[in-house]
Each structure stands twice: as C-alpha cells, then as structure tokens.
C-alpha cells in the first residue's frame with residue numbers, strides 16, 4: 583500500500599504549530615483586526631527589532647495596513663479565546679470589530695489591545711507580494727509584555743473549540759484555501775514561467 587503523501591505532509595506541517603496573534607490596524611476611516619498564524623521574529627538585533635507577518639489580500643485588515651503602513655501584533659492566551667472567534671471568523675468590512683475591546687495607541691496609531699499578553703507596535707519597512715498574501719517586514723517601534731499568561735497556539739484553538747466552532751473554522755479555511763490556491767497559481771504563472 584502506498585503512503586498517503588498529502589496526509590504525511592499535513593502531519594509534518596502540524597508540528598510547526600504556530601502561535602496565534604491578533605493583528606490590528608487603523609486608517610483615516612476605520613480600524614479592525616484579524617487572527618494570524620503567519621508571524622515570525624525577523625531580527626536577532628535587540629535595538630533593530632523586526633517581525634514578519636503574512637496577510638491575505640481579501641481581508642479588511644490588509645486594506646487598513648496598506649493605507650496606514652502600520653499595524654500592531656498581540657499575543658493571546660487561552661483566556662482570550664473569544665477574541666479568536668471575534669477577530670478570526672468574520673470580516674470587519676461592515677462593522678468595527680474592536681468595539682468591545684479596551685484599546686489605546688502607542689507610537690504608530692495602530693490600535694493596541696491592552697488586555698493582550700504582549701503587544702508590538704509596528705511600521706511596514708518592506709513588503710513582498712506572493713499572490714495570495716502580502717508578506718510585511720515590520721519595524722517594531724515599541725513592544726511590551728502587558729499581562730501574565732501563556733501564548734495560545736494553533737493546536738490549542740482546535741483543542742478547546744466545540745464541534746460548531748470547529749465546523750465554522752473548517753468551512754472558513756476551505757473558502758480561504760480556494761481563494762489562496764487560485765492566487766498562488768496565478769502568481770506562479772506570472773513569476774516562474776522562465777525559471
């Protein structure tokens with residue numbers, strides 16, 4: 583019997599188990615935020631801190647970052663589980679998703695969620711277009727651990743979700759995967775033709 587390669591790949595990818603972050607941003611007209619797992623530390627120099635985040639083009643928060651060139655990243659604990667549903671499962675195009683959050687602003691003007699475990703106030707230094715998403719290289723203007731707690735990981739979210747929440751995540755993931763697949767294939771057609 584042949585091994586199922588896609589199942590093996592999925593099992594391997596699950597080992598990466600990224601931390602969940604809330605990414606917020608604000609332009610002249612609106613503010614908003616989403617949940618992201620595509621986040622990484624991008625500098626080892628303490629006085630030149632950088633982070634990297636990948637945001638899909640279809641999201642409202644992407645438009646806010648494009649307009650403002652700023653965003654804030656927040657670490658969440660299990661006590662912030664409701665945030666994952668609020669920020670990660672609906673669009674902020676029609677409403678202010680941050681209405682129920684306690685917020686402040688630091689240097690860049692991006693909304694800081696003061697109840698998060700930690701926050702990083704960031705300015706866009708560079709962007710890389712990859713078809714489905716923009717990968718932003720961020721200069722961290724300010725960062726602070728604000729509250730005690732253990733950062734929640736992707737697997738924690740699935741473990742604590744009830745069946746209805748799992749079904750919702752699966753269906754949203756499937757819809758985003760279809761958008762992203764088309765965008766990646768189109769990008770590859772345009773950029774890798776001569777490789």
Ligand SMILES: Cc1cc2nc3c(=O)[nH]c(=O)nc-3n(C[C@H](O)[C@H](O)[C@H](O)COP(=O)(O)O)c2cc1C
Nearest residue numbers: 616617618619620637638641642643670672673674
């Ligand atoms: C666990 C989880 C991880 C996610 N990771 C990302 C990510 O890394 N990048 C991204 O663009 N969207 C990611 N999303 C999707 C957005 O958070 C979600 O579509 C959100 O509702 C978009 O909101 P907006 O349109 O108001 O910006 C993730 C969602 C979940 C539930």
